[in-house]
Amino acid sequence: MSAVPRPLLLCPVCASPLEEVGQSLACARGHRFDAARQGYFNLLTGRGSPFEGDSVEMVDARDRFLGSGAYAPLRSAVVDAVLQHSGSPGVVLDAGAGTGYYLEGLVGRSPGCFPVALDISKIALRRAARRLPGGISIVWDVWRPLPLADGSVDVLLNVFAPRNAEEFVRVLAPGGCLVVVTPRPGHLSGLEAVGPLLSVPAHKADDVLASFGGALVETAREDLDYVLSLPRGLARSALVMGPAARHAPAEGRSGGKADGAGAPLEVAARFTVQVLARGGRSSGRADGTDG
Numbered sequence: 001m002s003a004v005p006r007p008l009l010l011c012p013v014c015a016s017p018l019e020e021v022g023q024s025l026a027c028a029r030g031h032r033f034d035a036a037r038q039g040y041f042n043l044l045t046g047r048g049s050p051f052e053g054d055s056v057e058m059v060d061a062r063d064r065f066l067g068s069g070a071y072a073p074l075r076s077a078v079v080d081a082v083l084q085h086s087g088s089p090g091v092v093l094d095a096g097a098g099t100g101y102y103l104e105g106l107v108g109r110s111p112g113c114f115p116v117a118l119d120i121s122k123i124a125l126r127r128a129a130r131r132l133p134g135g136i137s138i139v140w141d142v143w144r145p146l147p148l149a150d151g152s153v154d155v156l157l158n159v160f161a162p163r164n165a166e167e168f169v170r171v172l173a174p175g176g177c178l179v180v181v182t183p184r185p186g187h188l189s190g191l192e193a194v195g196p197l198l199s200v201p202a203h204k205a206d207d208v209l210a211s212f213g214g215a216l217v218e219t220a221r222e223d224l225d226y227v228l229s230l231p232r233g234l235a236r237s238a239l240v241m242g243p244a245a246r247h248a249p250a251e252g253r254s255g256g257k258a259d260g261a262g263a264p265l266e267v268a269a270r271f272t273v274q275v276l277a278r279g280g281r282s283s284g285r286a287d288g289t290d291g
Contacts, residue, residue, distance in 0.1 A: 004136055005091055005114055007149045012043045017149070039129030040137040042122065043147050053121030059099060062241035063127065066101045070228050075105040077224050077273050078179055082106055082155050085177045085219060085275050089113045089155040093171070095142050096161020100128030103157070107132065118142065146171055155179065163208065169215045177277040178216060180208050183270060184223065188238065190267035195239045205272040216276040228267040235265045
């Protein structure tokens with residue numbers, strides 16, 4: 001972990017600033033949080049969170065799938081959006097960072113930024129901490145007040161993850177931007193051969209924009225579509241890595257000898273990449289038209 005910019009982190013107990021003290025984070029009131037052996041910090045206190053983080057099975061599947069390059073075009077689009085709309089970002093928070101795949105891509109093209117990976121899954125953050133030695137990885141529940149100071153984040157990423165609109169607005173710096181990725185109807189169609197899919201509501205990107213109630217405006221929107229040719233094993237990883245895994249029968253999630261059997265599957269990748277910012281010019285896309 002590199003030196004944490006100040007002021008950035010807040011104590012989850014008393015909201016005082018957190019400072020680095022050796023391999024720990026501590027506040028002036030004596031609350032202390034030690035780094036885990038794998039390099040992340042767990043700031044959840046008390047009874048933790050009622051929400052379940054990604055399992056080992058889900059994180060392993062995500063690493064296999066992302067490591068194949070299947071979402072490399074999406075990562076490039078996210079990084080392009082950040083660099084086009086923020087110039088040279090300082091603090092970049094990924095709320096729902098998982099294994100740090102998208103932050104790693106940004107650091108590769110903007111090495112001066114300070115990445116903050118936030119996720120509820122300790123298992124995922126073990127890998128994020130390895131990928132992001134120059135940043136910090138924090139176990140946290142995005143539905144709670146974020147342990148970050150007001151206006152401390154230059155860029156906020158939210159890729160297939162829950163959004164806490166009020167907190168996102170609070171921590172975003174003046175002139176900062178939020179980059180959101182959501183799936184579109186038909187995303188991952190073709191995976192039905194290996195297990196059931198969850199439906200994607202229409203106009204999801206418009207719902208994202210509406211959730212901010214005008215506090216942020218949309219400055220850009222891009223739809224990204226391409227077709228993946230996935231061997232059966234990788235197709236199963238695509239299913240298991242996401243929320244559909246919690247609804248699939250065990251036999252549809254398992255690996256094993258049958259993973260390589262059969263012809264590759266043609267699978268649709270359909271995303272929307274939005275950029276939201278304080279003030280600025282709206283893209284005119286809030287009505288869901290392609291305009």
